[in-house]
Amino acid sequence: MLERERDMEMEEESGKVSIYKAARSIKRRENSLYNALRSIYDDSIFVGEISELWPQLPLVANLRCGLWYRPRFHATCYFKSTDGHSNNCSFNTSRLNLHLALLAATKGGCMIVDSTRRGKRFPDSMSRTIPIWTCVLNRAIRDFKNDWDCSLNLPLWIPQTEKASIENRLDEWTQRLKDSGADIASIAACLRKPLRPLWISHKTVIWLNEVPHHDSWDFTPIILISASASASASASSSSGVSVSQQHRTTSEFSWNYIPGAGDDEESWARGLTPVLFWNHVYDIINAGPHLCNHMVADIVEKSRVNRAYRGENAPQITLKPTTSPSLSHQEPLCLSTNTADISGTHHELRITWLGSTNVALASSQIAADAVDIDCVLNCDRDSISVSLPSTEAYLHLPILGSKFDRFSLLNNLPSAVRFAKLNLSQGKRLLVCCHNGEDISVCVCLAILMSLFDEKGSYDDGKSFSVTRVTKWDMRRRLVYVCKFATNARPSRGNLRQVFNFLIGGNGVQPPPIDE
Template structure:
């Protein structure tokens, strides 16, 4: 990020790692890969100028562990924005070591496994409640806070990319927020009677099981669905395409990604039947898919299609 946003500040371009955990050889291997990551990020064609306006100084990571000594008062950093990387786990020297100097047990990189939907903003908004809650009740309190936020967001669809011609969200949001001129696609074990009654032929449903099983089924279900979408796009005016699943984060996002790649141009226009993107080698490629996925990530950061879902979409688009 520093190399892209602050090309003139070369002192911020070097890799920073904690020497007590990352040895010289591992550090060198990390540093050697940065240039490739930079070039890959550039190809996504994101609006870096908007990010640069908000981020006035380079980033620099600072690690805090149970063995760290903290200053008595918060320090000021005039030349960079600190990114505090905090772990509550202790380093176990010589145990299960993938690093030269030790292994950080339970580094907690998989937030979905332990956070129960608790986000950083939600934590800080409710910090007094959370810190005063007994440990045996904390999970129940977190579930309640997350449910309250999800309920407030339930009736919202998120437009994706320039033009917002594709939107994603939950089935509940689609039932509330979808317009009669939209094409609405739901992805779940059962179709929505509300949307069927409201939209008639403009409602499409993809029956998939929950979890990995459904994500694997997606590869073989996409061809018929995409053919149905193509038939609907001859309508005038050009409709918005809404894709929804139970939580608005996984299988529906995969379907939306396929639609973005096939029917939405880089400037956000909808391709009519006969204009859709060609199959490889003259049309779609992995870079196109990455770029359209970045549109989704920017618009809806909590959209988190599983690896299995993305593999199914890639197999359909490139296979």
């Protein structure tokens, strides 16, 4: 990094520095760690003010970016902007977020927090993905309700031509939801009013003495809070380079505001998580730009050492060089995650039981402490220390995600299913774990369920699997079943492709994605 800066200085002195390199140099300085964290902190104040307008409504973070903007959330959801890109919208049964609909039904509505860097007031997840989701759910619920409003509510900035295009596909998406096997009846039984999105940004005018109570509306509000300040203040330099940051100054420090700073945390956070940030927020903010990097590195390392002392998985943090519900014993298939710290004080280690099988999913951090488990299938890259009756009760398959290896999961699934069959046929309780309990372990569990269980969740040693050819719809239905209980499940498209390829006996030729 120092050598690169020296080269830049030499080029500047010689007058040969290009506009591109100058722009990249400016961008690196402006997108500093302190600028990102200070921007998040300032935006969180706005989110807190809006949440106080309707304190009865639960605050929900849209993973992953939304998690940065408040110290505590009631729940999380997962709506992707890619499902709502202009003129390329879709309804994805892999991300149904039915738990959010149930939460809104129980509490009379909810507020979802997200942000965007793309020069917009709202991310596409809020402009299109969530409005489509509410409309499709309402249309499916209409089968159980009379006089139910199913109109498509989009923000005013969506062109009428695009709205008409979306409306033309609503019947198709509604039928896809019904065919997925989702439990719409349970939502219909709880929901008193149709779901409807409302949009709030920094530019929204709200008369504080006229804020309506959420029960006064004739719909169940899904209030979409965009944490990002408007990008209208963005300017363009004389060289044509877009400058999206806004220069801000306090009595002590000068810094640049970054809209949607919480996005793409791997590129800037240096191992810091939303939990650690909010546990040390005032120390970090008061440290200023010059001490921020050192303080964050110290916080991250101390957290790693503390986890190691507790026997948790705590790998050394490495940075890329800068170049460009409670435990239940009635239904024993469970999934446990620790990525969303909803309490704001420590990682939430939930265990959610799926059906009546003897398979459990978990993050590798809690696998060592799991109780009532007879065998462990570890899909994390690192081995873990577990207390088991015998060495044969533990299998380590270091599986890489599809971004790093397109066939790692596919190549390891035969061994995973054989290990599961060997133990499940003896009535043993199997724990499947991965780094975060959200992706790879979910996909391995999906392959086990498809291969060894019937649609009702009963173990049949693969008999139903052997007489039917698996289709994309079979995969969708079973994934919906898993996600009904594992609300934090976020299997990637690449990993789902590998599961499908395994189930159809593929030899490495990638089939179409199952969510299309």
